[in-house]
Amino acid sequence: MLETRRGRLGALLVVGCLLGVVLVGAGTIPSIDLTTDYEHHVGEQVEIDGTVVDTDPVRIDHEGVVLTIAGVESVTHEPIERGDHLVVYGTVETDHTIAAHDIVVQSPWEFQYLYAVSLVGALWVLGRFLRGWRLDVGRLAFEPRRKGEEGPD
C-alpha cells in the first residue's frame, strides 16, 4: 500500500498532520508566561532565561521584557557581564523583579562554541547520509546505496 509515490505522499500528509498536532499540543504544555499579565504571577516560582542587559543591578531581557534579578550575589560568584545568558530559577516579585534561588551563567563565546560544534555534528551526519542513502524518485523512497555506488546520482 505504501510502495507507490502516491501512497507515500498520502502517508506523508497524514504523518505531517500528526506532527502538526504534536507541535500544537506542545503549545499547551503548562508554563508560566511573564511577558503577558506579569502581576498575575507574583509569588510563583519560575525558571526563565534571558540576556544580561545591565550588571548593577543585574537585569535581563527575557523575550522582550526586562526583568531585574535580585539576590544574584548570594547564589553565584561568577562574574556577570552584559551579553551573558542567564537561566534563573526564582520567585516572581512585584516591580518586574525575580528573587533568584539559583542561576546558571553562560557567556556568548560558550554559545558560539555550542553552535559551531553542533554544526560540525550536523554536517557529519549530512555527509554520511548523502554517501549512504539514495532516493528512488519513482517510489519516493530512500534506500541504502550498495558498495561502489558512492556519490549522488
Place this chain on the structure above:
Amino acid sequence: MADLLTHVLVAYALATALSIRYEWVTPHLVTVAMMGAIIPDLSRLSLLVAEETVTAALGVPFDWFGFHTLGGIVAASLVGVVLVGEEYRQRVALLLLLGAVSHLLLDALLVKPSGVSAPLWWPLAAQGTPTPGLYLSSDRWLALAAGGCAALTWVVRYRVVPNLEDRTWV
C-alpha cells in the same frame, strides 16, 4: 540540549556497539541512528520561525519544543519510516528512535537551576523529571567524552571483533 556533536557521537557509539551483536545494523543504519539523534533539536527551528508568528497566523497554540518530546520524536520518526521501503521500515524506526531517545536521556541530565528537566517525556508527563545536573550544554568535555566512546566502539567493531574469528560470542 547538549551540543549536537555529542548527541550524534553517542548515537554513533550506541548503534556501532549494537552492530557488534546484530549484523543487520549496517553503517547505513548507524547513520539513521545519528539522524534520530538530531530530531529533538528540530525544536531549534524556533530560531528561524518564531512561535508567535505561527500562532498569529494560524490562531492555535504552538511550540517547536514539541520536537524535543517523546510525542514529537515518535511523530517525526514516522516521517522516516514512510520514506523508506517496506523491507527497511522496522529497522529504520528502531534506529531513529534509539538515536532520538538517547538524545532525550542525555538532555535529562542537563544542569537546570530549578533542579527539574524540561518536559521531555510529554505527552506522558507535562512536567520534567528531577535532574542530577551533570553538565551544561556548552561544556567542552562532553564532545570529548562522547568522541572517546565513539572511537572505542569503532575500534572494537572494526579492529578487535574481526580479529576474533575463531571465538564464539554469546
